[in-house]
Amino acid sequence: MRILTVAGGAALLALPVLWGDAYYLNMLILIFLMAVMASSWNIMGGYSGYISLGQSAFLGVGAYTTAITADAWSISPFLAAPLGGLAAGTLAAVLGLVTFRARGNAFIMITFAMLYLLGIVALNWTAVTNGNDGMILPAPAWSRDHALCPFYYSLLGLLILTLLMSKAIASSRFGLGLTAIREDEEKAAGIGVNTSAAKLAAFVASSVPIGVAGGVYGYYLGFLDSRTMFSVVTSIMIVLAALLGGPGTLWGPVLGAFLLEPFSQLTNQLFTGPAAGAWRLIVFGGLLLAVLLFLPKGVIPGVRQALARKRPAAVGKRLALAAVPPWLAVGDGARLEVADVRKRFGGLTVLDGLDLTVEPGSITGLIGPNGSGKTTLFNLIDGGMKPDGGTILLDGRRIDASSRWARSRSGLGRTHQITRLFPNLSVLRNVVAGSDGSWAAPAITGAQAARGAELLDLVGLADYRDLPVGELSYGQQKLIELIQILMLQPRLVLLDEPAGGINPTQVEQMGALIRELNRAGTTFLIVEHNMPFVLGLCDTVHVLAGGRRIASGTPQEVRSDPLVLDAYLTGAAQ
Numbered sequence: 082m083r084i085l086t087v088a089g090g091a092a093l094l095a096l097p098v099l100w101g102d103a104y105y106l107n108m109l110i111l112i113f114l115m116a117v118m119a120s121s122w123n124i125m126g127g128y129s130g131y132i133s134l135g136q137s138a139f140l141g142v143g144a145y146t147t148a149i150t151a152d153a154w155s156i157s158p159f160l161a162a163p164l165g166g167l168a169a170g171t172l173a174a175v176l177g178l179v180t181f182r183a184r185g186n187a188f189i190m191i192t193f194a195m196l197y198l199l200g201i202v203a204l205n206w207t208a209v210t211n212g213n214d215g216m217i218l219p220a221p222a223w224s225r226d227h228a229l230c231p232f233y234y235s236l237l238g239l240l241i242l243t244l245l246m247s248k249a250i251a252s253s254r255f256g257l258g259l260t261a262i263r264e265d266e267e268k269a270a271g272i273g274v275n276t277s278a279a280k281l282a283a284f285v286a287s288s289v290p291i292g293v294a295g296g297v298y299g300y301y302l303g304f305l306d307s308r309t310m311f312s313v314v315t316s317i318m319i320v321l322a323a324l325l326g327g328p329g330t331l332w333g334p335v336l337g338a339f340l341l342e343p344f345s346q347l348t349n350q351l352f353t354g355p356a357a358g359a360w361r362l363i364v365f366g367g368l369l370l371a372v373l374l375f376l377p378k379g380v381i382p383g384v385r386q387a388l389a390r391k392r393p394a395a396v397g398k399r400l401a402l403a404a405v406p407p408w409l410a411v412g413d414g415a416r417l418e419v420a421d422v423r424k425r426f427g428g429l430t431v432l433d434g435l436d437l438t439v440e441p442g443s444i445t446g447l448i449g450p451n452g453s454g455k456t457t458l459f460n461l462i463d464g465g466m467k468p469d470g471g472t473i474l475l476d477g478r479r480i481d482a483s484s485r486w487a488r489s490r491s492g493l494g495r496t497h498q499i500t501r502l503f504p505n506l507s508v509l510r511n512v513v514a515g516s517d518g519s520w521a522a523p524a525i526t527g528a529q530a531a532r533g534a535e536l537l538d539l540v541g542l543a544d545y546r547d548l549p550v551g552e553l554s555y556g557q558q559k560l561i562e563l564i565q566i567l568m569l570q571p572r573l574v575l576l577d578e579p580a581g582g583i584n585p586t587q588v589e590q591m592g593a594l595i596r597e598l599n600r601a602g603t604t605f606l607i608v609e610h611n612m613p614f615v616l617g618l619c620d621t622v623h624v625l626a627g628g629r630r631i632a633s634g635t636p637q638e639v640r641s642d643p644l645v646l647d648a649y650l651t652g653a654a655q
């Protein structure tokens with residue numbers, strides 16, 4: 082692949098000198114432009130899964146900023162183009178700050194609205210943009226014989242820089258965080274990924290090259306009008322190019338641009354007159370739909386999948402519990418205090434002034450009939466939901482107002498009733514996805530890989546480190562979810578039904594693992610319906626019913642408490 086890249090790059094560098102046909106050079110300039118835009122879009126849309134339908138707004142903002150500053154300072158638009166990137170990045174940062182809670186379709190609609198609004202502003206802010214009449218840029222001063230070369234090389238250079246940035250992000254911790262967001266954003270936050278900051282940074286990174294490209298493109302056209310620069314069709318084509326080639330891959334958006342741009346030129350020749358724009362919208366909108374329906378992964382991942390040899394299924398490995406690594410010794414564990422916590426869903430009161438304490442270094446059980454609010458309490462503790470009232474303290478510090486990722490970083494880990502992992506990432510990537518480290522660090526450092534390997538060894542799954550985690554059995558995935566949070570060296574671990582849905586041998590192994598980790602200092606709070614398991618494991622058990630704690634004590638005390646028996650019998654009768 083490297084040889085192919087170098088050869089392709091060398092051919093593109095030499096092309097204008099060897100073969101200066103203006104038609105094809107113009108085509109390549111437009112392909113480079115589309116490749117820059119699609120590769121930039123890919124950083125947000127492909128890596129983190131947030132689809133922006135307004136990316137051409139950055140092209141427009143970059144083009145106008147460049148033209149206006151070049152005119153005001155009497156400099157070449159080439160020199161002013163980085164300011165176009167700066168303006169686009171600033172716009173993305175502001176929009177990202179305002180919309181970072183919006184997900185899925187809401188994010189798509191917001192980006193689309195931004196494009197539409199900015200188009201209207203550009204059209205009507207006549208004093209700055211010249212409105213309907215458009216802006217004329219100065220003609221290039223260089224020789225007409227090589228008129229296209231500076232545009233060709235500057236866009237090719239920008240494409241190379243964009244690809245280098247995209248590659249650096251993909252292989253960094255930042256990129257791994259973005260992929261985790263794409264797979265399961267809440268889970269990513271739950272293992273310490275600062276999702277808001279990562280999305281914001283990705284959005285800015287996905288806008289800056291487009292802004293710079295806008296500056297160069299505007300100069301290339303020599304004329305700016307708001308309809309061309311803030312075009313919906315361009316935005317659709319950006320998404321289409323990335324999806325066609327393969328979103329989330331490095332070369333997919335480039336391939337998509339090479340496939341799509343010649344077709345776009347063809348439609349330019351086919352559709353002329355006042356309805357041309359509408360026809361192009363129909364064609365590219367339809368094409369986008371077709372790609373989404375029939376080629377959802379794009380060409381490159383589709384071909385890779387077809388070529389991949391069938392792997393043997395990951396089954397049947399007996400669990401062998403190795404020794405807990407010394408770096409998991411976390412001292413005395415953490416103390417959790419839940420005081421007067423309340424939670425309602427509409428008219429349903431699930432938690433009604435709940436108080437409970439988990440002592441440091443304990444294995445504490447939390448039981449109660451179905452629907453008594455155990456998982457809801459976990460969601461309130463880990464930050465997945467906000468309580469309606471009350472306080473939650475970890476080692477004496479209130480955590481109920483902190484973000485989810487900050488709670489996870491402060492020593493709190495949590496597994497889910499139905500296991501939540503990043504199914505398309507490898508086992509090892511899942512295990513290390515939450516570990517500490519600067520964004521610029523490699524996605525998996527040597528030290529992290531070594532710790533990940535130790536944890537995989539701990540649960541007897543080292544052989545599967547490179548398989549997509551979705552290929553493991555349910556019981557194996559449960560163990561991976563547990564070691565995933567161990568990577569963050571938590572002092573308090575909340576386990577939601579760790580023995581649910583796994584075979585008796587695995588239940589035994591799970592119990593042994595929890596005991597070993599507890600000996601190393603980790604505090605556990607465990608929700609579990611398997612009574613022999615939970616009563617055999619825990620020092621203290623709290624019982625929930627009717628939104629309150631109705632009993633607490635040793636397993637023996639709780640087992641014979643008439644209130645508890647009554648709650649279970651009433652719960653069972655419902």
Ligand SMILES: Nc1ncnc2c1ncn2[C@@H]1O[C@H](COP(=O)(O)OP(=O)(O)OP(=O)(O)O)[C@@H](O)[C@H]1O
Nearest residue numbers: 426429431449450451452453454455456457458498
């Ligand atoms: N997001 C939500 N919106 C509305 N109701 C909810 C929501 N989450 C939970 N509930 C309701 O709150 C109640 C408590 O649910 P929760 O899952 O916390 O109970 P649980 O004790 O964990 O039950 P189980 O043992 O069956 O897992 C249930 O009646 C459930 O339907």
